Structures are given as C-alpha cells and as structure tokens.
Amino acid sequence: MKFEHFGTGIIKGLAVTLRHLFRKPITTQYPEQKLTTSRRARGNELVWDITKCTACGTCAKACPQGVIRIVTSAKPVENRYVVEKFEVDTGYCIFCGLCVEACPFQSLLMGYSYERAKYRRHEVVHTNEMLLPSAKRPASGYMYPKLAKALPPQTLLIERDEVKG
Amino acid sequence: MALKTESFALNIGPLHPSTHGVFRMRAVLDGEVIANMEPVFGYLHRGIEKLAEERTYTGVIPLTDRLDYLASMSNNLAYVLAVEKLAEISAPERATYLRVILAELQRIASHLIAVGAFVNDCGAFFTPFLYMFREREKILDLFEMLSGQRLLYNYMRIGGFNQDIPDEFLPALQKFVSQMPGFIDEYDRLLAENEILLARTKGVGILPQDLAVNISASGPVLRASGVKWDIRKADPYCGYDRFEFDIPTGTAGDCYDRYRVRIEEMRQSLRIIEQAMKQLPSGAVKSTVPYLVRPPAGEAYAHIEAPKGELGFYLVSDNSIAPYRCHIRAPSLINLTALRDMTVGWKVADLIVIFGSIDITMGEVDR
Ligand code: SF4
Ligand code: SF4
Numbered sequence: 001m002k003f004e005h006f007g008t009g010i011i012k013g014l015a016v017t018l019r020h021l022f023r024k025p026i027t028t029q030y031p032e033q034k035l036t037t038s039r040r041a042r043g044n045e046l047v048w049d050i051t052k053c054t055a056c057g058t059c060a061k062a063c064p065q066g067v068i069r070i071v072t073s074a075k076p077v078e079n080r081y082v083v084e085k086f087e088v089d090t091g092y093c094i095f096c097g098l099c100v101e102a103c104p105f106q107s108l109l110m111g112y113s114y115e116r117a118k119y120r121r122h123e124v125v126h127t128n129e130m131l132l133p134s135a136k137r138p139a140s141g142y143m144y145p146k147l148a149k150a151l152p153p154q155t156l157l158i159e160r161d162e163v164k165g
Numbered sequence: 166m167a168l169k170t171e172s173f174a175l176n177i178g179p180l181h182p183s184t185h186g187v188f189r190m191r192a193v194l195d196g197e198v199i200a201n202m203e204p205v206f207g208y209l210h211r212g213i214e215k216l217a218e219e220r221t222y223t224g225v226i227p228l229t230d231r232l233d234y235l236a237s238m239s240n241n242l243a244y245v246l247a248v249e250k251l252a253e254i255s256a257p258e259r260a261t262y263l264r265v266i267l268a269e270l271q272r273i274a275s276h277l278i279a280v281g282a283f284v285n286d287c288g289a290f291f292t293p294f295l296y297m298f299r300e301r302e303k304i305l306d307l308f309e310m311l312s313g314q315r316l317l318y319n320y321m322r323i324g325g326f327n328q329d330i331p332d333e334f335l336p337a338l339q340k341f342v343s344q345m346p347g348f349i350d351e352y353d354r355l356l357a358e359n360e361i362l363l364a365r366t367k368g369v370g371i372l373p374q375d376l377a378v379n380i381s382a383s384g385p386v387l388r389a390s391g392v393k394w395d396i397r398k399a400d401p402y403c404g405y406d407r408f409e410f411d412i413p414t415g416t417a418g419d420c421y422d423r424y425r426v427r428i429e430e431m432r433q434s435l436r437i438i439e440q441a442m443k444q445l446p447s448g449a450v451k452s453t454v455p456y457l458v459r460p461p462a463g464e465a466y467a468h469i470e471a472p473k474g475e476l477g478f479y480l481v482s483d484n485s486i487a488p489y490r491c492h493i494r495a496p497s498l499i500n501l502t503a504l505r506d507m508t509v510g511w512k513v514a515d516l517i518v519i520f521g522s523i524d525i526t527m528g529e530v531d532r
Contacts, residue, residue: 009358016355017292026299039331042313064224096227096319101327102456110313142313143328153333154310158303158340 026160035155037114039141039148042095044116046088047139048131052107055083062102067092086131090116091124100143109133112140112151172200175513179208183286183517186527190504190516197512202505206498209531217491222248222323222458225491229478230317232493233529235278238271238308239471241321246402247467247478248323252460259448260325264403265441266338267308267320268469269434273345274304275472276427279385279524283424284356286521287365293355300348303341310334323458325451335442342438349431357428366420370507370519373418377503384474385426386500386523390418396470403469407444408437420522427524457486473497473524493532497525 028035037043060068071085100108113136118124133139141148173194179187187208193201213232217225229240242264249256256264281297305315311330312320320326356362372382377390387394395412397405413429415422460482468477474496481490500523507523508516 006360009360009363013355013359016351020296038309038313040310040313040328062221062224064220064227094227094317095314096317097313097327098223098227098319140313145328145331148331154306156303156306156310156337157299158306158337158344 024160026157036152037112038154039151040143041110041112041114041140042097042142043111043114043140044095045090045111045113045126045137046093046099046131047109047111047133047137048086048088049107049109050083050086050128050132052105053083053086054105054107055081055086056104058102058104059099059108062098064096064098065092065094068099083128085127087125087127088131089125091121097142106144109139109144109147110142112138170196177516179205183521184527185282185521185525186530188525188527188530190520192508192513192516194513199508199511199513199516202508202516204501204504207531209527211532213532214491214493217488219487221486222252222460222488225488226321227317227319230319231528232495232532233275233471233473233476233497233526234316235526236271236275236472237316237318238267238320239275239469239476241318242268242403243467243469243471243476244478245321245323246469247465247480248458248460250467251463251465251480251482252323252458254324254452254454254458256325257449257452258446260450260452261403262441262445263326263330263450264321265405265408266438266445267311268403269437269441270304270307270338272434272472273431274301275524276385276431277301277304279472280352280424280427283420283518283521283524284362286517287362289356289359289362293352296348296352296355300345307334307337307341310337322451322454324454325449327451329450335445338438338442342435342442345435346432349428352428357425363421365515365518366424366522368417368419368421369515370420370511370522371418372503372507376506377418380499380502382474382500382503384470384472384496384500385423385430386474386503388412389415389422389426391416396468396475400468402467405437408440410434410436420518423522423524459484459486468494471496473526473529474500493529495529495532497523497527497529501525501530 055070055072057070060070067089069087072081100110141151175192175194178184178189189205191203192199213228229244230237232240277297281294285294309315312318372390374390377387391414393412393414410433413426415426462484464481466479468475476496477494479492480488483489507519
C-alpha cells in the first residue's frame with residue numbers, strides 16, 4: 001500500500017487520544033463506589049409476599065425453567081389453600097421475570113439486590129421465609145410502576161460524559 | 166538440493182482470545198500462508214431450537230436473548246414478529262415505533278462492539294475498543310432502565326411490550342442521540358485514516374459480489390461487497406418504510422469496507438431513531454393477547470435486518486401452546502461460511518483480521 005502523506009492519519013488519531021487525557025473519567029471504582037441500578041432491576045433472588053399468595057401456581061407454570069415448586073395443604077382452610085412450601089431454586093433461575101408478570105395477586109416481585117453469590121450449592125435454594133422481603137432483600141419495581149417510583153433514580157452514564165467536537 | 170517441506174495443520178481456538186467466543190478453525194498452513202481453512206462448528210451448541218419446542222410461546226423469548234447476546238433486542242423482535250404473524254396478532258402503533266427505536270439502538274450497540282473488536286484484532290490494542298464500549302455502556306444503561314437487565318433484556322412480548330417506557334427514558338435517549346454523532350466523528354478521526362489500519366485492512370479478505378450472493382450472506386458483510394440489500398427496505402417490517410434512511414454500501418468487499426459500512430450504519434440508525442422519536446404516538450404498548458398464545462396450525466417465517474444480517478425465525482404451530490418447530494436463520498452462521506474463501510492465500514495474521522471483520526457471535530452460530 002502507498003500513502004501520500006504517511007503519518008498524518010496516525011497523528012490525527014493521537015490528537016484524539018491526547019484530548020482524552022483531559023476528559024473527566026467516567027469509570028467507577030466498583031466495590032468501594034457503586035452505581036444505582038435500574039428501578040426495574042431484575043436482580044438476584046425473588047421476593048415473595050406470603051400474605052398475598054393464594055398458592056394458585058400460575059408463577060410455577062409461567063416459569064420457562066421450572067424452578068418454582070409449590071406445595072399446598074390438601075384441604076382448604078377458610079376457603080383458601082395454605083402454602084406449605086414455596087421453593088425457588090435460584091441456581092436454575094434465569095431471572096427472566098415471567099413469573100412476576102404472571103402472578104395475578106401481586107405477591108411475587110423481582111429482587112433489587114445483587115452480589116448474591118453463595119459458597120454452598122444448597123444455599124441458592126430459597127424456601128418459604130427465606131423469600132420474604134427484608135432490608136437486606138429489597139424488592140424492585142419490575143412490572144410495578146408504583147414501587148419503581150419509590151426507588152432511587154438510576155445513575156446514567158450519559159449524564160456524566162460530554163463530547164466536545 | 167531442494168528442501169523437503171510439508172504443510173502444517175494449525176488449530177486456532179476454540180478457546181482463543183481472538184475468536185470472539187468459542188470457535189475452532191483448522192488452518193492448513195504452507196509456511197505462513199493459509200492453504201486451506203476448515204471452520205468447525207458446534208462447540209457452543211445448547212440445543213435452543215429443541216428447547217423451544219417444550220416451552221410456551223412467551224417462554225421462548227428469554228431463550229432468544231441467548232442467541233446473539235450482543236443484540237438481544239433484535240432477537241426478541243424477530244421472534245415476536247414471527248409469533249405475531251403466526252397467531253395473526255398486531256402490535257399497537259406505539260409499540261411498533263418503540264420497537265424500531267430499540268432495534269436501531271441495538272444495532273448501534275452491536276456495531277460498536279463489532280468495530281471495536283475488529284480494530285482490536287488489527288492491533289489497536291484496546292484504546293478504540295474501550296472508547297466504543299463507553300458509548301455502548303450508555304445504550305445498555307437505557308436498556309437497563311427499560312427492561313431491568315443489561316444484556317438479556319426479555320423486554321418484547323407477543324403483541325407489544327411487557328411494560329411501558331418510564332418517564333425518564335425519552336429525555337435520556339434524546340441526550341444520547343444528540344451526543345452520539347460527535348463520538349462517531351471522533352472514531353473517524355481516530356481510525357479512518359490511520360495508516361496501520363489501512364495497510365492491514367485495505368484489499369484484505371475480499372468477498373466478491375457474486376460469491377457473497379451465492380452463499381446468501383447478509384448484513385454489513387453483503388453490503389460491503391456492493392450489494393444494496395437491506396430487509397428494512399426490501400421487505401419492510403415494523404413500518405420501516407415510514408422512515409428516511411440510506412443503505413451504506415462498499416465497493417471492494419474488503420475488511421476496510423466492512424468497517425466503513427458499520428460506521429455509516431450507525432449514523433443512519435441515529436437518523437431513524439430521531440425520526441421515530443418525533444413520531445412516537447401515545448397509547449398502549451401491548452394489544453390484548455391471551456395469557457397462553459395458541460396460534461392456529463400452520464407455519465410462519467419472519468425476518469428482520471439484525472445488526473449482523475438477516476435474522477429469521479421459522480415457526481410451525483400444531484395449535485398447542487408450544488411451537489412444534491422453531492428454526493432460526495442466524496446471520497452469523499451463514500456469513501461465516503464465506504470464511505474459507507476469504508482467507509485462503511492470506512497469512513495467519515490476516516486470518517484474525519478477516520475473521521474479526523465478519524462480526525460473529527458464537528451464541529448465534531451454534532445455537
Ligand atoms: S425469573 Fe424466570 S426463571 Fe426465575 S423463577 Fe421467575 S420465571 Fe422462573
Ligand atoms: S402466581 Fe402469585 S399468588 Fe399464585 S402461587 Fe405464584 S406467587 Fe402465589
């Protein structure tokens with residue numbers, strides 16, 4: 001290949017990288033600083049509201065991975081089945097959110113938290129009380145705009161970076 | 166006395182940093198020159214087409230995310246269009262416009278990786294790559310705002326979307342659309358005239374026009390060879406005929422043209438997004454669709470212009486809640502079949518450049 005002015009292209013390119021030296025960094029020092037995730041975050045672990053759940057099983061049927069298992073009482077108590085076991089094997093969960101969309105009684109929510117790695121395999125299987133919401137396991141606003149409004153706004157990279165032509 | 170020489174078989178991959186995933190190539194070398202090249206598919210086979218047969222129509226959508234994981238929105242779109250065709254459902258206007266916006270944003274995000282990884286393969290070690298990742302990150306932010314995840318969106322539903330866009334989405338998108346042309350100009354200043362890039366890509370890995378058509382290549386690979394073929398124009402879906410945009414084409418069909426076509430396509434995508442944002446109607450984002458879609462027995466094929474080429478879903482229904490057959494026409498796989506013809510006669514170092522210029526995702530090649 002022949003070039004008329006060899007080197008001009010490279011110098012132009014270097015001017016761009018040089019200008020980058022004077023731009024504000026947009027990276028975050030992750031474990032110390034954290035960005036806020038989306039208000040609709042489909043984080044790890046499902047959040048389940050035991051008081052609203054009617055054990056209808058719609059969520060279990062909607063799950064493409066088949067990770068939700070529900071055991072109910074054999075006989076209804078006060079015209080309602082009692083949930084004896086509600087088990088989610090998060091090891092197989094792909095966090096697609098279809099169960100949350102399917103639940104007709106607003107009793108299943110996506111989790112807002114992340115960093116949920118576990119040391120033992122049995123720890124990723126969540127049963128009954130382990131699924132309840134708590135300060136450590138907040139629920140996200142996925143499919144529930146009212147809940148989403150209450151969460152802090154997502155940090156957007158677009159707000160941090162400006163281009164100067 | 167003549168030296169006795171023999172050809173040498175070199176295995177590249179499946180676990181090799183420049184194979185963009187896990188792809189194996191068996192190259193037969195004559196010295197440093199490639200005498201023969203045999204792509205070996207199947208290392209990442211997960212049986213997605215078979216898995217789809219035992220899932221409900223909605224349950225397949227998260228699977229399609231995992232095909233071309235750099236362009237999940239486009240996969241979602243192609244699949245839901247196929248189901249909508251099969252079940253004769255139509256999405257509301259607002260959803261159609263939003264689909265166009267998201268598909269074009271996804272095209273920009275995918276091309277940013279394609280170009281970034283390609284120049285990385287050419288030896289521009291990670292500087293342009295990270296510049297482009299920075300802009301891609303902004304798109305991922307927007308997608309995260311909509312769907313809750315950064316890579317596997319699972320956002321589109323049969324008949325629209327699962328939830329409407331939040332209020333803060335359109336201002337953020339507007340900001341992105343107004344900033345992005347500046348960044349694309351910056352990439353051009355950084356790379357377009359760079360002598361090393363030109364020397365490594367101009368005239369390298371030429372895919373002749375007739376061969377490109379014969380192997381039914383599509384997307385930027387086909388357009389770089391000078392064929393003006395874009396499904397958005399040739400068979401408009403989602404109302405693409407309402408927007409004004411050009412189809413950038415190359416002339417030589419070499420690696421440099423493929424790179425140029427992608428950069429130009431990003432500009433055109435921004436044009437489409439701008440128009441779609443202006444015309445975005447209000448209203449519902451999902452039409453009333455039964456909880457379990459049960460299409461009448463029959464078959465349907467829907468194709469879209471995904472970032473990498475023509476992505477098609479062929480669905481057969483037997484009037485049950487799960488597809489009887491789901492076949493995926495993956496652009497990466499078909500574009501990859503040209504690899505042998507493009508690489509024979511070039512050196513090993515060029516093989517990596519040529520391979521990078523096709524822009525493949527292994528999730529889609531092996532399914
Ligand atoms: S998020 Fe998806 S995979 Fe996980 S339990 Fe719900 S439906 Fe199943
Ligand atoms: S769909 Fe909702 S109410 Fe029904 S079993 Fe699941 S969590 Fe409970």
